[in-house]
Amino acid sequence: MQPLLNAQQIHDADTYTIAHEPISSVDLMERAAKAFEQAFTARYGDTEKSIAIYCGTGNNGGDGLAIARLLTDYGFEKVDVKIARFANKFSDDFKSNLQRLSQTRIPITNFTSVAELKTEPADIIIDALLGNGLNKPLAGEYAQLVQQINNWHKTVVVVDVPTGFYSEGEINPDAIVIKADLAITFQQPKINFLLPDSKHAIKNWVAVDIGIDRNFTQQLNSPYQYLEESDIKKILRPRERFSNKGTYGHALIVAGQPETMGAALLCSSACVQAGAGLVTACIPQSGLVALNSYMPEIMAIVREGDLQPTIDWTKFSTMGIGPGLGKDDNALALLTDILTNYTKPVVIDADALNLLATHKQLWACLPKGSVLTPHMKEFDRLFGEHKNWWQRLQTAMQKAKELQIHIVLKNDYTIIASPDEKLYFNSTSNAAMASGGMGDVLTGIITALLAQKYSPLEACLAGVYLHGKAGDDLALPGKLWVVLPDKVAAQVPVSMAALMV
Numbered sequence: 001m002q003p004l005l006n007a008q009q010i011h012d013a014d015t016y017t018i019a020h021e022p023i024s025s026v027d028l029m030e031r032a033a034k035a036f037e038q039a040f041t042a043r044y045g046d047t048e049k050s051i052a053i054y055c056g057t058g059n060n061g062g063d064g065l066a067i068a069r070l071l072t073d074y075g076f077e078k079v080d081v082k083i084a085r086f087a088n089k090f091s092d093d094f095k096s097n098l099q100r101l102s103q104t105r106i107p108i109t110n111f112t113s114v115a116e117l118k119t120e121p122a123d124i125i126i127d128a129l130l131g132n133g134l135n136k137p138l139a140g141e142y143a144q145l146v147q148q149i150n151n152w153h154k155t156v157v158v159v160d161v162p163t164g165f166y167s168e169g170e171i172n173p174d175a176i177v178i179k180a181d182l183a184i185t186f187q188q189p190k191i192n193f194l195l196p197d198s199k200h201a202i203k204n205w206v207a208v209d210i211g212i213d214r215n216f217t218q219q220l221n222s223p224y225q226y227l228e229e230s231d232i233k234k235i236l237r238p239r240e241r242f243s244n245k246g247t248y249g250h251a252l253i254v255a256g257q258p259e260t261m262g263a264a265l266l267c268s269s270a271c272v273q274a275g276a277g278l279v280t281a282c283i284p285q286s287g288l289v290a291l292n293s294y295m296p297e298i299m300a301i302v303r304e305g306d307l308q309p310t311i312d313w314t315k316f317s318t319m320g321i322g323p324g325l326g327k328d329d330n331a332l333a334l335l336t337d338i339l340t341n342y343t344k345p346v347v348i349d350a351d352a353l354n355l356l357a358t359h360k361q362l363w364a365c366l367p368k369g370s371v372l373t374p375h376m377k378e379f380d381r382l383f384g385e386h387k388n389w390w391q392r393l394q395t396a397m398q399k400a401k402e403l404q405i406h407i408v409l410k411n412d413y414t415i416i417a418s419p420d421e422k423l424y425f426n427s428t429s430n431a432a433m434a435s436g437g438m439g440d441v442l443t444g445i446i447t448a449l450l451a452q453k454y455s456p457l458e459a460c461l462a463g464v465y466l467h468g469k470a471g472d473d474l475a476l477p478g479k480l481w482v483v484l485p486d487k488v489a490a491q492v493p494v495s496m497a498a499l500m501v
């Protein structure tokens with residue numbers, strides 16, 4: 001689990017590392033510049049290309065100066081350094097690196113106003129103007145310079161964070177900020193990199209390790225955490241000797257209408273694939289043939305017209321409710337029946353979420369520890385409109401605590417809010433997975449893990465990670481353009497086994 005720190009905490013962690021490793025501040029800058037150089041040359045290794053490095057006069061600018069030297073050592077012959085001297089403030093490490101750079105033959109241009117700049121002939125621009133020290137929105141010369149750089153439409157690679165971009169907090173969509181093709185960021189993704197609001201500023205990012213003290217960053221107890229494979233390996237347990245279907249629980253999937261049986265099939269088959277010992281699907285009568293032919297391992301409880309099905313509450317280890325269920329009176333009656341009679345944590349998705357949104361009296365009946373899996377629109381239907389994702393994060397954290405539930409807010413980096421006011425960002429999944437039915441599969445996987453006696457938090461973390469990992473294993477790198485949900489479900493046991501070794 002990697003703690004995601006805010007700008008102040010990152011600064012504190014840098015300071016702690018300098019004092020306790022110990023390492024001089026300028027050597028830490030050198031280490032950061034080296035890590036940048038390696039990540040940069042791995043992607044832009046053609047030394048024929050010309051590079052212009054725009055530097056500020058703080059530590060971000062200091063990084064830029066060191067990077068100019070390292071890229072030249074690497075073999076780039078056309079490296080230009082341009083220093084924006086908009087303020088008369090220079091960090092010590094900027095000054096040391098300027099001193100070192102002036103002993104090389106790398107050309108340095110100083111400018112105090114954007115009007116002095118001509119066109120930029122370089123193939124690639126490196127942005128080392130401002131980094132994590134940003135303390136106000138860009139204005140004046142900085143704003144003009146950033147707009148100028150954006151207007152050149154070059155390949156832009158940024159050092160740490162795009163100039164003008166806030167690492168955390170609400171993002172103003174009209175703010176002036178460097179548009180980055182790639183952000184090579186130090187130690188950890190910045191929290192806002194993981195939110196869709198950053199899409200306009202950052203096409204891609206990569207985090208490079210610069211050896212910041214991990215014990216220190218752990219003990220800061222950040223509410224924001226980034227999931228890593230090692231976390232999931234710790235959660236997953238091997239299937240045991242002398243185990244049988246009873247060992248792995250009996251899940252009930254309540255899903256489907258005659259027109260949306262696919263959702264029920266995808267959800268319940270994913271539940272089987274993710275290892276539930278037994279799976280029963282509560283589906284409309286007309287879907288029975290489809291269910292039996294799609295996957296004979298799944299049993300059925302059928303729903304007929306207005307007749308409510310009889311469910312033996314003691315029989316099931318957990319339930320997943322909602323995919324394709326519809327929002328009619330029968331669906332509402334069934335959801336009400338379940339929530340008022342069943343007391344173990346359940347997974348609530350899709351139409352069941354929409355029913356919850358319009359029948360708030362049901363919230364009091366949600367079993368503690370239950371899991372809600374909304375996408376953005378469902379989330380806003382449940383909890384009100386939000387202007388941006390940062391606001392959504394705060395609501396998720398607050399509601400998870402208030403209702404003692406887990407909220408799985410689906411997105412590129414799906415966010416899991418837990419009742420103890422933590423937010424976990426998932427690190428797997430890819431755009432090939434953006435297709436209808438993918439959420440139904442996720443619900444099936446989380447339900448399966450709950451059935452296998454993983455705690456609700458473990459089921460959410462491992463379920464979300466596995467779902468994305470199965471999609472990654474199928475699609476990346478460059479294997480499949482589109483990955484369909486049933487393929488993801490079928491891949492889950494393979495990806496799970498690979499995580500167990």
Ligand SMILES: NC(=O)C1=CN([C@@H]2O[C@H](COP(=O)(O)OP(=O)(O)OC[C@H]3O[C@@H](n4cnc5c(N)ncnc54)[C@H](O)[C@@H]3O)[C@@H](O)[C@H]2O)[C@@H](O)CC1
Binds near residue numbers: 059129136
């Ligand atoms: N502290 C450390 O030891 C390390 C810092 N590193 C680099 O240092 C960066 C942070 O450096 P700094 O804290 O010096 O800050 P920056 O270099 O980001 O900014 C420099 C100064 O600009 C001013 N400023 C902020 N917002 C402004 C605005 N909107 N308009 C005009 N001026 C503004 C502030 O006075 C700020 O201190 C990181 O992003 C990273 O690139 C790395 O070298 C790793 C180690």
Ligand SMILES: [K+]
Binds near residue numbers: 129158161162163
């Ligand atoms: K920058």
